Amino acid sequence: xKISVNTEIALTYLSARKKQTLIASMGVxxxxxxxxxxxxxxxxxxxxxEKMSFNTTPHIRLYSENKVADNHMMLSYxxxxxxxxxxxxxxxxxxQGIINxxxxxxxxxxxxxxxxxxxxxxxxxxxTSGSVQLNGNIAGVNxxxxxxxxxxxxxxxxxxxxxxxxxxxxxxxxxxxxxxxSLHTGDNITVRSGTGSPAIMKIVxxxxxxxxxxxxxxxxxxxxxxxxxxxxxxxxxxxxxxxLKDYNNAPAVAKELETLTGYKVxxxxxxxxxxxxxxKIRAVILNSVIGVILLVAGFGIYNILNMTIYEKIKxxxxxKATGFSGRSVISIFLQxxxxxxxxxxxxxxxxxxxxTYMVSRIYIGAGTLxxxxxxxxxxxxxxxxxxxxxxxxxxxFFPSKKASRVxxxxxxxx
Amino acid sequence: xxxxxxxxxxxxxxxxxxxxxQVLKNISFEVKKGEFVSIIGKSGCGKSTLLYVLSTMxxxxxxxxxxxxxxxxGLSLNELAAIRNASIGFVFQFHYLLPxxxxxxxxxxxxxxxxxxxxxxxxxxxxxxxxILGVEDQALKRADKLSGGQQQRIAIARALINEPAIIMxxxxxxxxxxxxxxxxxxxxxxxxxxxxxxIITVTHDEDFAHKSDRIIEMSDGEIIxxx
Numbered sequence: 001x002k003i004s005v006n007t008e009i010a011l012t013y014l015s016a017r018k019k020q021t022l023i024a025s026m027g028v029x030x031x032x033x034x035x036x037x038x039x040x041x042x043x044x045x046x047x048x049x050e051k052m053s054f055n056t057t058p059h060i061r062l063y064s065e066n067k068v069a070d071n072h073m074m075l076s077y078x079x080x081x082x083x084x085x086x087x088x089x090x091x092x093x094x095x096q097g098i099i100n101x102x103x104x105x106x107x108x109x110x111x112x113x114x115x116x117x118x119x120x121x122x123x124x125x126x127x128t129s130g131s132v133q134l135n136g137n138i139a140g141v142n143x144x145x146x147x148x149x150x151x152x153x154x155x156x157x158x159x160x161x162x163x164x165x166x167x168x169x170x171x172x173x174x175x176x177x178x179x180x181x182s183l184h185t186g187d188n189i190t191v192r193s194g195t196g197s198p199a200i201m202k203i204v205x206x207x208x209x210x211x212x213x214x215x216x217x218x219x220x221x222x223x224x225x226x227x228x229x230x231x232x233x234x235x236x237x238x239x240x241x242x243x244l245k246d247y248n249n250a251p252a253v254a255k256e257l258e259t260l261t262g263y264k265v266x267x268x269x270x271x272x273x274x275x276x277x278x279x280k281i282r283a284v285i286l287n288s289v290i291g292v293i294l295l296v297a298g299f300g301i302y303n304i305l306n307m308t309i310y311e312k313i314k315x316x317x318x319x320k321a322t323g324f325s326g327r328s329v330i331s332i333f334l335q336x337x338x339x340x341x342x343x344x345x346x347x348x349x350x351x352x353x354x355x356t357y358m359v360s361r362i363y364i365g366a367g368t369l370x371x372x373x374x375x376x377x378x379x380x381x382x383x384x385x386x387x388x389x390x391x392x393x394x395x396x397f398f399p400s401k402k403a404s405r406v407x408x409x410x411x412x413x414x
Numbered sequence: 415x416x417x418x419x420x421x422x423x424x425x426x427x428x429x430x431x432x433x434x435x436q437v438l439k440n441i442s443f444e445v446k447k448g449e450f451v452s453i454i455g456k457s458g459c460g461k462s463t464l465l466y467v468l469s470t471m472x473x474x475x476x477x478x479x480x481x482x483x484x485x486x487x488g489l490s491l492n493e494l495a496a497i498r499n500a501s502i503g504f505v506f507q508f509h510y511l512l513p514x515x516x517x518x519x520x521x522x523x524x525x526x527x528x529x530x531x532x533x534x535x536x537x538x539x540x541x542x543x544x545x546i547l548g549v550e551d552q553a554l555k556r557a558d559k560l561s562g563g564q565q566q567r568i569a570i571a572r573a574l575i576n577e578p579a580i581i582m583x584x585x586x587x588x589x590x591x592x593x594x595x596x597x598x599x600x601x602x603x604x605x606x607x608x609x610x611x612x613i614i615t616v617t618h619d620e621d622f623a624h625k626s627d628r629i630i631e632m633s634d635g636e637i638i639x640x641x
Contacts (some may be wrong), residue, residue, distance in 0.1 A: 005523060005526035005527050005529075008526070009523070012514050012515055012519075013514060016514035030547065117582070140438070148574075314510060315510075315512050315513075317510075318510045318511075318512065319494065319512075319523075320471070321471060321496040321498065321504050322498065322499065322523065322524040322527070322572070323495050323496060323497075323499020323500070323502075323524060323527055324495060324499075324527060325491070325492040325496070326492065327492065328493075328495075328527070335537035391529060407471045408471050409466045409471045412466075412471075412506060412510070412584075413462060413466065
């Protein structure tokens, strides 16, 4: 391969000053490896929290909301627009739950983006064991579907969640409830709802998420058991939970379903606004840290090239005297910057991967979080090298420009 | 033999700092191909300033300059760089080689810049030039490891590599002892007479000047002898 004379000169200058070249590219290397490390940690953490939130909330939740009474029915009955009705808006309690839930589920399943749909009955309850009482809520679910959507198995501490279906009046309780009422798998617990009669249920298992509030309040039972507990019939459903193949489509699908069913449909983004806010804040922190690192690396390159140019000013004059144009001189010095950037970039990527890997092996052991969540995401590495090369180009541009403006007469005549 | 290598007509140049001072006054002369010209004069008479105007590196002057019968006054800096690369070779007082490169590379760089020949051809040609100047055994040493006289010979080889129309020397022997001065002079003479190479040098060295074909003497920015 034929390399141009500019490249040859650039490479000779770099290799003649190995130490400085090394230090400059180490600056870039640290910048890029930190970039990769921070990006991996952030994406890993975000993915983890996203996954965590899907352990408890579905991608989309459809439920019937209490409505404000208005007068449109009355007006359509009177059929006379000259009537002015004065009303006092009041909340209407929807005691019926979702009307025709299985028909709605059937309709929802026609959407090709849907991964799983499950009906649910939720109710506020009071748990009693001996003389101790505890407020909480119970979810009547199809436990197999629930596991498919929320990975119940991964949170199980003792017992077998399948027994919710198999054991009559089986209940799966959170670890917090178990601790507060000092209950174990196999014990009995009294569950009382606001409307129905109390029921004595059998604890078939105990689960623990990392969210204390859920562990201390929520329990699972078969949907029929909860309907019985509330004294409702088999078509009583309060929520329909929907998971999608790609959760990023949730807001769009939620909107579709809202128009289709007429019920309130909430996607996970709305339900977890604090999570999204945390993502955004983390992104700002991360980007400012990375920006500072790359800025420092850029100044390193700027400095070293500037020094090179002061040192080589006579040689630049000679090059110009022997017929190198300003553009050639820029090319010589800019190439040096780019090689420093590429060298630092390649080593930085390897080093960044190494740090990321090592940190992903650090044991944390908080709740279900055993190791630091790190993602190994290829676009981060591509981004990193692009940023590295861009920074070095920017840092190299000004010194190169300066070199191209050297007046050979002034330098040679002294 | 009547083609002109260089023609200057009505060159004027002023320095403005600290006070306006006319350093070149209406200078006109011609140099034929194959001539060996020395420009002499006292310090401050403007002879070096004139050389840098002739070299196309200094563009801040009035008047007109042609090299190889091509008008160069008014060309852009990049065009001038290309002309210097192809048509002018330089030898400076302080040899000014690139110390990070081998002698061979130093000689090759202007030819590689010109890009007319392949790398191998340039290398071959550079060796030939070094042989003419008797320093081919130093070819692979780094430039800053050589003695002053050897470095000056490398610099001459570099000036020759693109077969320029003119070689310009700014005190080419100014930093050399008499033995090395004689060697350099002999080389210039040989180049002028045997290879028909045009040479313009600025020098203090009376002996050197008197041995050349033609002397242009300057005083206070004017040519006083040697038309």
